[in-house]
Amino acid sequence: MTHMTSPKQLFVHELQDVYYAEKSLTNVLPKLAAEASDRELTRAFQSHLKETQKHIVNLEKVFKNLGESAHGQPCPGIDGIKAEHDDFRRAHQTTQPLSDVFLTGSASRTEHYEIAAYTSLIEKARALGERDSVKLLQENLKQEKDALKKVESISKRILKGMSSDGPGRRSTSRRSTSARSTSARSTSGRSTRKRSTTQRATSTSRSRRRVSS
Ligand SMILES: [Fe+2]
Ligand SMILES: [Fe+2]
Numbered sequence: 001m002t003h004m005t006s007p008k009q010l011f012v013h014e015l016q017d018v019y020y021a022e023k024s025l026t027n028v029l030p031k032l033a034a035e036a037s038d039r040e041l042t043r044a045f046q047s048h049l050k051e052t053q054k055h056i057v058n059l060e061k062v063f064k065n066l067g068e069s070a071h072g073q074p075c076p077g078i079d080g081i082k083a084e085h086d087d088f089r090r091a092h093q094t095t096q097p098l099s100d101v102f103l104t105g106s107a108s109r110t111e112h113y114e115i116a117a118y119t120s121l122i123e124k125a126r127a128l129g130e131r132d133s134v135k136l137l138q139e140n141l142k143q144e145k146d147a148l149k150k151v152e153s154i155s156k157r158i159l160k161g162m163s164s165d166g167p168g169r170r171s172t173s174r175r176s177t178s179a180r181s182t183s184a185r186s187t188s189g190r191s192t193r194k195r196s197t198t199q200r201a202t203s204t205s206r207s208r209r210r211v212s213s
Contacts, residue, residue, distance in 0.1 A: 007124055007127060007128060008066070008128055010124065011066075011121065011124040011125065011128060012066060012068055013073075014117065014120060014121055014124070015059065015062060015063065015066075015068075015121060016071060016072050016073040017072070017073060017075045017077075017117065018059065018075070018114070018117040018118070018121065019056070019059045019063075019070060019071070019072040020072030020073055020074060020075045020078070021072075021075045021077070021078035021113070021114065021117065022052055022055045022056050022059060022114075023056060023072055024075075024078055024079070024082070025049075025052050025078070025110065026049065026052055026053060026056070028082060029045050029046075029048060029049040029052060030045075030046075030049060032045045032103055032106070032107065033045035033046050033049070035099070035103060036099075036100055036103055037096040037097075037099065037100055038097075038100045038154065038158060040154055040157075041100055041103060041104065041151070041154050044107075044147070044150050044151060044154060045107070048143075048147045051143045051147070054139075054143075055140045055143070058136040058137070058139055058140055059136075059140075061132075061133075061136055062125075062130075062133040062136050062137065065130060065132055065133050066130070066133070077113055078110070078113060081106065081109045081110050081113060084106070084109075085106045088102065097158050097161065097162050098162070100154075100158050101155055101158050101159060101162075104151040104152070104154055104155035104158070105155070107147070107148075107151040108148060108151055108152060108155075111144050111145075111147050111148035111151070112148065114140075114144040115141065115144050115145060115148065118137050118138075118140050118141035118144060119141065121137050122134055122137045122138060122141065125137060
């Protein structure tokens with residue numbers, strides 16, 4: 001266990017964490033590109049791989065600005081996202097479109113992780129007065145945000161295609177039928193209650209008429 005006392009030490013620690021994450025993603029992204037069957041998704045993974053290589057170069061410049069040597073340290077966060085992907089693959093066989101939707105989810109989780117990491121690093125770099133490093137980290141952050149938007153829009157498109165031609169639509173229809181019968185039951189319940197209230201009122205009024213006559 002090390003004794004950490006300064007924001008700079010924490011900054012370096014987080015830098016090593018994201019450096020490890022980016023390096024491991026250069027191994028993961030080609031596999032995701034090969035797994036994808038949707039062309040736009042494959043291209044998105046391939047182009048993000050090039051960006052990821054640039055992220056590593058930018059991080060190495062940040063290490064240099066701090067007078068530190070660039071090295072990573074195992075990041076359980078990114079390893080966990082990867083393990084989640086691998087576990088799913090071992091446990092499930094899916095259709096190709098569903099597999100692509102699954103991949104967009106794995107990619108989104110990764111981008112969210114990186115976005116959180118860079119946002120936190122930028123705050124610290126700013127506080128430490130590391131202006132050049134802030135710019136380098138912001139470049140990376142912007143590309144992570146753009147990559148997230150891209151996979152989210154691909155996911156929406158694929159899901160839309162699936163819901164217009166398959167089980168998605170049937171299940172919506174089942175839900176509607178069930179909702180309709182629930183609604184019918186509830187309406188019928190209300191009508192019954194309404195009828196009994198009316199019947200009670202009529203009978204009370206008849207009894208009153210009998211008493212008054
Ligand atoms: Fe990245
Ligand atoms: Fe990324």
